[in-house]
Amino acid sequence: MRDSVAHVPRQVREELTRRLRRHRRVLRTEDVQVVEPPLLRRAVGASALGNCMEWFDFGVYSYLAADIGKVFFPGASPGAQVISSFATFAAAFVVRPLGGLVFGPLGDRIGRQKVLATTMIMMAVGTFAIGLIPGYGTIGIAAPVLLLLARMVQGFSTGGEYGGATTFVAEYSPDRRRGFLSSWLDFGTFVGYALGSALVTVLNVLLSNDQMLSWGWRIPFLIAGPLGVIGLYMRLKLEESPAFQQQLDEHEKSLAQKSAGSEFRTIVKDHWPELLICMGIVLLYNVTNYMVTGYLPTYQTETLHRSSSSADLLVLLGMVWIVLLITFVGRLSDRVGRRPVYGVAAAAMIVSAVPAFELLKMPGTWAPVLGVLILSTLLAGFAAPSAATLPALFPTAVRYAAMGIGFNIAVAAFGGTTPLVTAALVGATGNDLMPAFYLMLAGVIGLVTVKFLPESAQVPLRGWQPMVGSVEERRELLTTVEALYRASRKTGKTG
Secondary structure, three states, X not given: OHHHHHOOOHHHHHHHHHHHHHHOOOOOHHHOEEOOHHHHHHHHHHHHHHHHHHHHHHHHHHHOHHHHHHHHOOOOOHHHHHXXXXXXXXXXXXXXXXXXXXXXXXXXXXXXXXHHHHHHHHHHHHHHHHHHOOOHHHHOOHHHHHHHHHHHHHHHHHOOHHHHHHHHHHHHOOHHHHHHHHHHHHHHHHHHHHHHHHHHHHHHHHOOHHHHHHOHHHHHHHOHHHHHHHHHHHHHOOOOOHHHHOOOOHHHHHHHHHHHHHHHHHHHHHOHHHHHHHHHHHHHHHHHHHHHHHHHHHHHHHHOOOOHHHHHHHHHHHHHHHHHHHHHHHHHHHHHOHHHHHHHHHHHXXXXXXXXXXXXXXXXXXXXXXXXXXXXXXXXHHHHHHHHHOHHHOOHHHHHHHHHXXXXXXXXXXXXOHHHHHHHHHHXXXXXXXXXXXXXXXXXXHHHHHHHOOOOOOOOOOOOOOEEOXXXXXXXXXXXXXXXXXXXXXXXXXX
16 A cells, blocks of 8 residues: 555645545546547647647747848838837737737636637738738838737737647646646647748748848748648647536536636636746746747847848757757656756756857857757756646636736736847847846746745646546556545544
8 A cells, every 4th residue: 555655746645635635535436537548649739730830920020020120110220120020029918918818718618629729710810911011111100000910919819829728738638747748739839930930041041131021021921821721620620628528626616606707806816826926937938938039030130240041040950959858858847846847947047048148159150059059958948847837726617717817917028028128138238148137037036936836747637637548547546545545544634
């Protein structure tokens, strides 16, 4: 009996013991959900591929920021063009919380799958529209206004995307493998970024500067149309997650009923500690994310005066490196825990941000490559556990909405503004290490957040049954729970 309990992580024993106290009985076979492998593979694969397409659409803007600035803000100085372009980039993040407030509660009521299909098509429409907008030289001030509106459509749809996708995959994943399986979602994100970066790199190599400014920059945006149709088809084929399909845990029913009328107020009132933790983790992840994917290409061309092709190749190398690392880090988080992965990565960022940017500034090839790989490794450490960690903070009844609120407010305030703020800081101070100092600040905030982050590796999601990947795993879990129940009865802790 002791052997069946000893190998179980402490946080899992504590959660199972809490459930035993609440139910006052041992778990039965029907209390443990077995996820069929084919259904699990389809859910994770389709979610990751859909996410890949969505973030290809969203990411290409950052790779083309310098060109977009010249097309839509031609009268400004080069520095002002970049800042104006990034201000439009940041505008998409201003409306992301609104998208989260609309799509989050909707996803908790009508289902995750329907909302994710809607966000997919909205993103494709917004991105495709950017590729069709005439430049400032053709329609004047209407050009940047239309660009802003298209970016806001993108931002609104993205407000329902990540929270919904992470909720969907987390609710499908067996508890023991949630970190690994959920990391495939961000694998799709960075594949999408990498594809966008690769396409822009190829265009910069094949086309002249005049051709890029005339029509070449539009190509990645116009590809969004067919990609959106494919992504929509894939998401419509998904089945709703088990946690949403079946009846909520008895303990969560009252919460579900109460949240139907005033979900936002319920979340803020009852789950504000989890919201703050969510925002701290999102800040850590997304400041690093948008520094690497959003600002680094422009930093190299405008501040370090490298060619667009070399800058894009460096960032593309970083994206490929993240894609190679991310599922391994996700699996590691299942074994050692989410908190150690975040903590080590945050501490490493504080120590290595300045050296990484010093390497980026050096001439030649290998020093900048090493600098990008350092930043990309840190980003993989934050990205890999996030899709498993953040949904685990909230119960089933409000998970999608709470993710939509916490995630999008943090991204809007800190992540999406990272390129704008760092570009402005470099311009105002003349110090090209300001991006590194910004990353160090994010690392400090991340370390403080990790101190309060509950460990969720291998732990059942709040408000839902334990999830396993096979009948054998269910049998093993029931044996462990029975051993815990007997031990707790001996000490008088079950009732």
